[in-house]
Amino acid sequence: MSDADGFDLTRRTVLKTAGAGTVGASLGGCLSGGDDQPAVDPDAETETAYGNCWMCHHACGQKLTVRDGTAVDITGVDEHPRGSAGPGTEGTLCPKGQAELEKLYDPDRITQPYIREDGELHEADWDEAFEYTARRLEAFADEHGPEKLLDATSWSTTNVHEYFWGNLYGTPERIGRGRHVCFGGPHLSGNLMGLGANMRFVDYQHSDYIIAWGRNIFESFAGQWEPKGVLEALDNGATLVVIDPQHTPTAQKADHWLPIEPRTDGALALAMGHVIVEEGLYDEAFVEEQTHGFDAYREAVADRTPEWAEDITGIDTALIREIAIGFAEAAPAAGIALWTGVGQYAEAQKAAQNVFALNGLVGNIDRPGGFRMWQGPPLQMNPFEERGIDLPNNAEGRQPALREHPEYEEYPFRHTTGIGHTVVPEMVENGHIMGMVNHYDNPLTDGSTQAWLEALDAMDLVITIDAYWNELTRNADVVFPEAIQLEKDTLINYAPAWSAYHDRRWISASKAVHEPLGDCKSGFRIYKGLAEELGWGEYFPWESEAEYNEDMLANIDYTFEEVAEQNFVLLEEFEYEQWEEGGFPTATGQFQFDLDEEGGYAEAADELGIDTAPEWIPPGTWGDEPDEEYPLHFYDTRSVFFSFGADQPLEHLHEQYARKHGLEGEDYRGNYLVMNPRDAEPRGIETGDTVTVETAAAEGDEPAMAYVSERTPPGFVTAEFGFGTGNSHEEGMNTMWVHDTQHDPVSSQVDRHLAAEVRPAGGD
Amino acid sequence: MPLDTHVVLAQGFVEQLWLPADYWDLSIPVYLFLAVVAGGGYVTGASACLLRHLRESGPCCLESELARWGFMVAVAGAAGAGLAVLSHLAVIYRALLFPIYLTNFSSWITIGTWILVVLSVIAVICLVLQLFGEGPAQEEGTSLFPRAIVAKVGLLETVDRLVDRFRPPMVAFAAIHVLGSLLAVATIYTGFELAIVETVPLWNMPVVVPLAYLFSGLAAGVGLTVALTAFFEREVGPVVGGYAVATGVLSGLGLVTVWYGWTVLVASDAPAAAASQVALAETTLAIGAWLVVLGLAVALVVGVVVGGAALTGRRPPVLERLAVPALVGSFGLLVVGSLALRVLMLLAAQQDPVVVLG
Amino acid sequence: MGEQWMFYFDPNRCIGCHACSVACKQRHDRDADADDWRTVTHLSRGEYPDFEEVPISMSCMHCHDAPCEQVCPPDAIVKRDEDGIVTVDRDRCIGCHYCAWACPFGAPTYDDEGLMSKCNLCLGVGPGGGHGQPERQTSEEGGPAPACVSDCVGDAIKAGPQSEVMAEASREAAERFEQGAYGKRVLVEPLEEDADLADSIREGDQPAGAITYEG
Structure with missing residues (x-):
C-alpha cells in the first residue's frame, strides 16, 4: 500500500515531484536538480481545459485553468446542461466537482499496476x-x-x-x-410502470408543485441543475414539499416538511391517491386513454383514508389531504422527485409503485412542470458495429x-x-x-x-x-x-438525458487536461x-x-473534437407528451398502475403473496423492525461532500464535512453517527464521543464519532456511507459492516435500513 | 490554549463563531493586566517620593521603601507586560522595531506600545535613582536587595558614582515624575484596546471598560506595592495605611465601575450581550466573576478599615497584630481578582453575529 | 477613488454545500486544513420536528470603514482607494491578531507563520496576494469572478462594485442596507424576524427564537 499519509502536499509540491518525473523521463535525464524551482511559472500564460465531472458521474461541466501544464483552478461551465440552471445562467461546481482538482494530483492514488x-x-x-x-x-x-x-x-x-x-x-x-444497491425498488417500479429508469427527475423550472419524496435535492443531487432548478422554481412561486424523516437542507427550504415515520411512504402515497380519487381530482382522460390497471388501483386506495395513514405515517390527516389536493390541483405542472429515500429499504419496490401511481393518476407524465421523460442524444452505443x-x-x-x-x-x-x-x-x-x-x-x-x-x-x-x-x-x-x-478523452455516454434544458438533447465531452498521474x-x-x-x-x-x-x-453532427472544444453542445429539441405517439415502454404499452402483465414481476409477486397492483406493505414485512434489543432505526446517508467511496479520501471534502459538523477541532476525519439528543442522553453520548453501532448481525467494524442533533428524529440514527473498513477512506465506520443479506425480495435492492443499538465506544 | 469551551455552554448562542477564541491566549489578559499594574506601581513610587520630599522624612523611612517597591512593581509589571505581548506575536523583530513598523497612531496597540515603553524607561530610571547613589547607600531595607546583587558583581561603587553623576536636578526629576504619572494613568489604554471593538457588547463600553481596567489595575499595582512593603517591613505605619486606603478606594471605584458595566450588559438588547451575561452568570465562568467581586470588595473593606486605622493612628491591638497579614492577604486576592477580570472579559466575549435578526 | 466593492449573501438561496469554501481554498492554493477565508456555518434552533438549520456563508466583507485596518498597528492592512478592497501586506504584519478582534466577521485567519491572511476578493492569489495589485476589474472588464461567487451552487453569493450589487438585491434588502443593517458592510437578504432574541437567551434552554450554533 502506498502510504503518503502524514504528508500534506499542496498541489504545487506534488507537481514538482510528478512533473520532474515526467520531464526527466522524456528528456532522458537531461534535467538535473530543480527541487527549488516552482513547478508552476506564475507568469506563464494560462490555457483553458474542460472536464465532465465524474466525482458522482453526473457530468457537470468543469472548466480548468491550466498554467505551465498544470491545472491550477477549476470552476463550472456556464449554461452547461448539468452544471447550470440552463440558458443564460452560470455554471458552478459543487464541492465534489471542485475536489476533482485535488484528485488530479492526489499522492495517495495508485499510479502503478x-x-x-x-x-x-x-x-x-x-x-x-x-x-x-x-x-x-x-x-x-x-x-x-x-x-x-x-x-x-x-x-x-x-x-x-x-x-x-x-x-x-x-x-x-x-x-x-x-x-442493485442504490435505488433498486424505484428502478424496477419505474421501469415496469412506464416511467423508465430515470424516474427521479421533475421538469423543475416549469413546476408549480414539487414533492421531494425521500429526496434531499439540495444535498444529494444528480447534477447541480437539480438544486438550481428547484431554487428557480421556488423563486417563481412553486410549492416545495419534502417528505423525509430527517430534517435536511431541502426540508429547510420547503413549504411543507412532512417528517414521516421511516418506511411508511407507501401508506402516505395510497392515502394521497385516496383523496385525489375521492375528490375527483385525477386526470380522467389520461387515466382512461394512457393507463392500465386503474380499477385495481382504485380498489387499492378505496379504504386507504388519510385517517388510516395518519396512524401509520405520523402525518396529520388534514395535511395529507392538503398535500394531495395541492399536488393534484397543480398537476400537470406538479412533479415528484423520488430516489434513494424510497429506494433503500426492503419494502421499497412497492412503496415506490404506490408513489409513482400518483403520476399516472394526475396525468403529469411528460407534461410541462411534471414528470419529464428525458431524451438523450442518438449516440451509437456500439462503435464496433459502426x-x-x-x-x-x-x-x-x-x-x-x-x-x-x-x-x-x-x-x-x-x-x-x-x-x-x-x-x-x-x-x-x-x-x-x-x-x-x-x-x-x-x-x-x-x-x-x-x-x-x-x-x-x-x-x-x-x-x-x-x-x-x-x-x-x-x-x-x-x-x-x-x-x-480529467486525464482522459471523455465522451459522456452515461445517460446524457435529464438536464436544465427541458426540451433539448445535448452531449458533453472533454479532452484530457494532461497526461495521467504516474x-x-x-x-x-x-x-x-x-x-x-x-x-x-x-x-x-x-x-x-x-x-x-x-x-x-x-x-x-459534431465530431468529438468539436464537442470537447466547447465542452457541451445542445442538439435537437424533443416534445412533451411523447407517449401520444410512442406509448409507454411497458407490456401493455400504457402507464401501468397494475403490473399484472409484467410476467417476471407477476411471478415474483405470486411467490411473495403480494398484489401486482399498488398495495400497502408495512415495514418489517421483509426488513428489520426495531425491537427491545435493537431499538433504533439505522440508515446510511449521503452528504453533499461525498458520493461514492472514491471521494472520501480527498482532504478538502472530509475537512469541510468535519467543519459542517463543527468537529474540525477533533483529529477524527471519519463519518459521523447522527442521533437525536433524546437517544443520546440516556446512552451517555455527546457530540464528539466515539460510538459503536451494533445490529443483530454484527458490531461495527470501527467506532464512529457521534454528532448529536435535533436534525434527526428520536429513534432514528444515520451515518454517512463510504467510510471505514473496505472503503478507500478507512477512517470511521463502514455502514454496511453491520448489514447481513437484508434486501428487497422483489428487486434485490440491498436493504440499507437496519435495526440497531448504539453504544459509547469508550473514547472521545 | 483554546478558550472557547465555556462560551459554547452559554446556551450555545453565537459561540466563538465570529471571533474564534484561539486568536487569544492567556498572555493577552496578563498583558492587559500587568501594564496597568506597572502604572499603579509607578504612581505609588512617584507619590512616595513626593511625600518623602514634602514630609522631609529621613533615610530608612517607609516612604523610601514604598518608592522602591513601587518602582520595582512598575518595572516588573512593564517587563512582564512586554514579554507577555511579545510572546503572542508572530514576528517579534518587527515589534521590537516599533518606531519603524508601528506607524498607525490611531491603533491603541501603537499608542499603548509607546506608553508602555516610555513608562518602563522612566520606571527603570526612577528605580535606579532610588537604589543607587550616595543617598540609598546610607539606607537599609529589604527593597535595597538589588544593591546586594550589584555588589556581588563588584560594581556597586561604580554604579553609585555613575548614578550620582547623572542624577538629574530636582526640576527634571519632578518633570520625569509628572510624565511618568501621566503615563501610569495612560495605561487606561488597555481598556480602550477592547472598548473599541464595536461588535462585542461586553467590551464595547468606552467609558466603563477603560475605567474598570484603570481602577482595578491601579488598585492592584498600589496594593501589590503596599503588600510588599508591609510584608518585608512588618510594619504598617500611617503612610502605608494611607496607601492601603487608596488601594481600598481604587478597588471600590473598580467595583462600582464593574457593577455598573454589569447592569449595562443586563439591560442590553444585543444577543451577544445576553450570551455574555449568561456565560458569566450561569457557566463555570461565574466562579471567576465572583472572584473578581470578592477580590475588589475585600480589598475595599480591608484597605479602608485597616489602612484607615493605621492612617489615623487608632489601632486596636487586634488590628495591630492582623494588619500585615490582612493587607497582604486581601491585596493578594485583589491582584488575583483584577487579573481574573481580564481573563473573564476575554472568555465571556461574544460577538454580535451578522445574520440573525430578520 | 473608484467604487467600493462589496459582497452580497442570500441565506434563502444558500444550500449549505461549502462549495464556496473549497473554491476559495483551491483558487488560492491553500491547504485543506487551513482556516477558511470563506466559512460556512450552520445555525440551528428548535427540537425535532420543530427544527431549523440555516447555513451562513461569510468572509471578509471589505467593509467601508474597515475596522481591521483602523486598528492594525503596523499599517499592514490597507483599505484601497481604488476599489475598496482590504488587502494585507504580510511583510509588515506582526501577527498581533488585533484585526481579528476588531473584525465583525471573524475574517482574518492566521497560518503556521502566525501572519494574517484573508479574502482579497480574488484580486490576487494566495495569502497576501492582493497587496499592491492594480484596480479590481469586474468580470465584464476581464477580471476574474471571486472563486466563491463563481462556484456558488445556489447563486447565493455575489460581489462587485456597490451599485451593481445593490441593483441585484431585493428591494427589502436594499432598504435595510440603506437603513444601516449590518453596519452597511454587507448586503444580506432578510431571513426572518425575531425581536426578542436577547430575552429568550436569558430565559434559558432552547430559546424559542434563538438560532444556536450546533457543534
Missing part, C-alpha cells in the same frame, strides 16, 4: 500486468468457465467494458450499482447462475433481475461465481460487507481497476490504476491492452479513446 505473485502484490509495468492478467483470465476460463467471472464494472467513463467482458470474455454474470467489426457474443446462451440453479429458488427477485448484491457471497460459496472484475465500484461499501470480504478471499481471480487502496484492491490479484476523468492509463487503454494480450486485438482498431468516442458520435 500491481499483480499478485507468491501471495503478495507487486508493482509491475503494464506489459507484465497485461500478460499476467491475460494468462490468469485464460486459466480461469479453462478451469471454471468464463461464466463464473462476475462483471462488476460500474460507472466507468467508457462503455467498452460491456463488450469486453460480455461479448469477448463471455460472462453473463453482471452486477451494476444503480438497480466500424463493421464482427464482434462475437461469447456470452450467448449463457444464463446468470441465479436463474439456472435451484439453490436460488427462494429468491423471488430472480424473476426481475439477473443477480442480487447480497446473494453473491452465497453464489461464491456454491461455486457459481469464482472470480470478479471490478471497475469504478466497490461491493464492500454496499451491503453484506463481511460476507463479501470472505467471498473475495474465496474467489480465484479478482481484477480491479481503481484509484485508491482499500480492502478490495489490497485483496485483488490484479490492480490496474486508472486515469481519472503510470495511470484510461480504462479504454487498459481494455485495449488486455485485448491485444488475449489475442482480441483485431476488435480494437481505435488508436485512442477519442477515436472510439468519434464512432459513438456517428449519428450526431
